[in-house]
Amino acid sequence: MGCLGEGHFNEELENGVSIECGEVGFQEEGNTNTAAIEDAVKVLLVGLGEDINREGIKKTPLRVAKALREGTRGYRQKVKDIVEGALFPEAGLDNRIGQAGGAGGLVIVRDLDLYTYCESCLLPFQVKCHVGYIPSSQRVVGLSKLSRVADVFAKRLQEPQRLANEVCSALHQGIQPAGVAVILQCTHIHFPDIESIFLESNQQGWVKKLVSSGSGVFENKNADVWADFFCLLKFRGIDVEKISLRGSSDQHWCPSLSALSAKVSSKIEPLDPTMITAVSSILNSLGEDSLRKELSGTPSRFVKWLLNFQSIDMDVKLNSSLCGRIDTLNINREINFNDRQIHSELNLPFWSQCEHHILPFHGVVHIGYFLSEGFNPIGKSLLQSIVHFYGFKLQVQERLTRQIAETISPLLGGHVIVVVEASHTCMISRGIEKYGSSTATIAVLGCFSTDFSARAAFLQRVASATSSGGQQFLLEVEMF
Ligand SMILES: Nc1nc2c(ncn2[C@@H]2O[C@H](COP(=O)(O)OP(=O)(O)OP(=O)(O)O)[C@@H](O)[C@H]2O)c(=O)[nH]1
Numbered sequence: 001m002g003c004l005g006e007g008h009f010n011e012e013l014e015n016g017v018s019i020e021c022g023e024v025g026f027q028e029e030g031n032t033n034t035a036a037i038e039d040a041v042k043v044l045l046v047g048l049g050e051d052i053n054r055e056g057i058k059k060t061p062l063r064v065a066k067a068l069r070e071g072t073r074g075y076r077q078k079v080k081d082i083v084e085g086a087l088f089p090e091a092g093l094d095n096r097i098g099q100a101g102g103a104g105g106l107v108i109v110r111d112l113d114l115y116t117y118c119e120s121c122l123l124p125f126q127v128k129c130h131v132g133y134i135p136s137s138q139r140v141v142g143l144s145k146l147s148r149v150a151d152v153f154a155k156r157l158q159e160p161q162r163l164a165n166e167v168c169s170a171l172h173q174g175i176q177p178a179g180v181a182v183i184l185q186c187t188h189i190h191f192p193d194i195e196s197i198f199l200e201s202n203q204q205g206w207v208k209k210l211v212s213s214g215s216g217v218f219e220n221k222n223a224d225v226w227a228d229f230f231c232l233l234k235f236r237g238i239d240v241e242k243i244s245l246r247g248s249s250d251q252h253w254c255p256s257l258s259a260l261s262a263k264v265s266s267k268i269e270p271l272d273p274t275m276i277t278a279v280s281s282i283l284n285s286l287g288e289d290s291l292r293k294e295l296s297g298t299p300s301r302f303v304k305w306l307l308n309f310q311s312i313d314m315d316v317k318l319n320s321s322l323c324g325r326i327d328t329l330n331i332n333r334e335i336n337f338n339d340r341q342i343h344s345e346l347n348l349p350f351w352s353q354c355e356h357h358i359l360p361f362h363g364v365v366h367i368g369y370f371l372s373e374g375f376n377p378i379g380k381s382l383l384q385s386i387v388h389f390y391g392f393k394l395q396v397q398e399r400l401t402r403q404i405a406e407t408i409s410p411l412l413g414g415h416v417i418v419v420v421e422a423s424h425t426c427m428i429s430r431g432i433e434k435y436g437s438s439t440a441t442i443a444v445l446g447c448f449s450t451d452f453s454a455r456a457a458f459l460q461r462v463a464s465a466t467s468s469g470g471q472q473f474l475l476e477v478e479m480f
């Protein structure tokens with residue numbers, strides 16, 4: 001496949017793996033590309049109707065440019081340099097029948113967490129990577145290099161099967177083993193259906209795809225050695241035996257290509273051509289060819305995704321919902337503290353876009369309130385609309401939490417608690433790369449701000465409805 005030594009640029013690498021070329025010109029080229037991406041991001045922000053001098057997003061173009069350069073650094077890395085210096089002699093079996101050590105003993109590294117950019121929509125997708133190889137010629141490779149090589153190809157615009165093939169092929173060429181096997185469990189964010197999302201909230205979830213690639217003795221999909229690989233994965237609770245080793249024939253791994261998404265997106269066309277040109281110029285600045293077949297629709301798909309967060313239509317929807325609501329309610333009545341019933345609506349999904357990095361963050365909102373006398377409970381669909389209204393914007397989580405609380409508070413008499421739980425792609429796919437991390441924020445208004453027991457009662461209700469985390473914590477405390 002010609003992956004070994006492949007790279008569009010040979011500049012100094014961000015992860016310090018290899019410095020192929022110390023020429024000053026490459027640094028300058030990097031700066032020029034970063035500046036070009038910044039300019040393009042400004043065009044996108046303006047297209048979304050944002051004020052690019054607003055405090056929260058002033059630095060966003062630079063952050064996005066840095067994130068994209070970092071997320072595609074694989075174009076500037078060379079596999080050869082990574083592997084070559086880390087091949088170590090290791091004995092095989094001495095005059096016995098069998099395979100072991102540097103001559104035939106299967107080695108696998110499991111659960112490598114990677115992030116890569118989807119070439120169809122430019123959103124990051126998560127990859128759990130398992131790599132195996134069978135050493136030959138009495139030599140083994142440094143374990144970390146399996147991960148580093150996988151990362152070289154993850155840090156490019158990718159599609160799952162191609163990523164698996166490229167990692168497999170590059171390792172095979174670099175190590176020259178008896179065979180290499182790669183299994184990837186890929187998880188792509190789902191695209192919200194912005195039109196119907198107000199009607200049904202069942203828009204959570206992920207698109208998952210499992211792919212594999214094998215070389216040498218792993219080329220035969222029925223080889224016993226694959227069974228060994230699967231069993232070693234099972235030790236970690238990973239059951240991939242049912243995967244089609246011939247590769248999935250799913251037409252649309254990326255939700256942006258699905259029929260539903262196309263239908264939804266068609267409703268927010270026509271797209272601003274300057275935004276599309278801006279995304280094309282970003283692709284070129286990253287070292288890609290925006291005319292490459294697989295990338296030809298990517299700029300418009302990315303712009304369509306972004307326009308979800310313009311939320312013009314939803315202003316009207318929310319205002320009409322709220323006006324209708326406020327007309328039928330009395331405002332400023334005291335809460336009946338004798339009846340301490342906390343009304344709650346848990347797990348309302350939301351989608352948002354981090355205004356610092358223009359990357360998705362999404363999760364659920366839990367709302368609790370005391371109903372003041374003379375007020376009526378708010379139905380789930382109105383709460384969900386409010387959540388979506390403040391979600392579909394360039395946001396930060398604290399502001400989202402506050403805005404939801406402030407909006408529903410006058411509709412209920414002022415005693416409201418709102419908890420937002422979210423995964424931030426910018427915390428996971430880039431920068432600090434805290435896989436599995438999530439963020440929770442709380443806003444408390446009225447008596448929830450002073451009455452600890454009311455707060456605790458609501459939070460306990462959320463804990464028992466959503467996970468067993470609370471119990472685990474108690475057990476840990478008892479151990480001390
Ligand atoms: N408070 C808050 N911070 C957020 C939210 N979303 C993203 N961020 C943070 O915004 C900050 C931006 O920090 P900067 O130092 O300007 O940008 P950066 O260099 O990309 O930061 P790193 O993420 O640390 O690499 C980061 O710490 C992000 O984690 C959010 O909803 N709320």
Ligand SMILES: [Zn+2]
Pocket residue numbers: 118119120121122123188254255256
């Ligand atoms: Zn995609």
